[in-house]
Amino acid sequence: MVSSSTVRNDGGPTLASLPRGCAAQRQRRLERRSSIMATATNIEGPTKRIRWNELKRILEDRHRALTHEVHGRIRDARTDSTRGCHVLDEGESSEVDIQDDIEFALIQMKAETLNRIDTALRRINEGTYGCCFECGGEIAEVRLRALPFAMRCKDCEEAHETSEYRRRIMAQRHGSSAIAFDLSS
Known part of the structure; x- marks a missing residue:
């Protein structure tokens, strides 16, 4: 039986009930997140909002372009697989398999980039965009312009x-x- 002092209202364990290392890690993570939120609210200003709006527009444009590209690649892959009804020798079959693997890897990479862009857009809306996920410090604008979905x-x-x-x-x-x-x- 679990005592009520080791369970939070949401059913999860309290810091006191976790093993010593886990509790310390969780406490540091909570402190870091509150530091991120404090940093995000302390450095707000009209200039920052203008920069974030510009980066948000860039992210949204990139999201639309990648979504269109991924859908097109998937559509092309389906079309190619239904068209390939002729018999291939071993060499041709092997080459087609390699091309399919490369195409799948490209689609997967683009989908991962889309997920990162979604996360960045969510962070802009939450007000935590531009703050390092690890240390809570500000991410350099140069870095964000080069990699707008940078989290660290x-x-x-x-x-x-x-x-x-x-x-x-x-x-x-x-x-x-x-x-x-x-x-x-």
């Missing part, structure tokens, strides 16, 4: 990419040692 400042993005790289390397090492172990059995 340059320093935090570099740290995030480094940690992701290390995580992938560790996963590969663990995966390759598991394969070696399986081969020896």
Whole structure:
């Protein structure tokens, strides 16, 4: 049975009921989010609103263009698959499979970009756009103009990419040692 002091009103655990590391992490995350909101409201002004409106327009234009492109690529892929009724030899079939894989990867990348743009537009509406998701600091306008859906400042993005790289390397090492172990059995 769970005591009432370990459960919040929404059914989730309280900070006190979490393991020590988890509670500290959650507390830091909550503090960071409140810092982001405070930063967003402190640096509001007419100039900033004008810049954000311009970036919002750019994001909306890019969203429309990408949506149109993704729909067109999907439509073309469906049309190509229904047209390809003639028999192919192994080489031709392999080449078609590779082209299909590339096309699918491109569609997937564009869909991910659309999701990032949606998130940026939501952050503009919430008033948190331009604030780093990690440290709460302001993201440089130059960075936002180059990458309007950036969620982190340059320093935090570099740290995030480094940690992701290390995580992938560790996963590969663990995966390759598991394969070696399986081969020896």
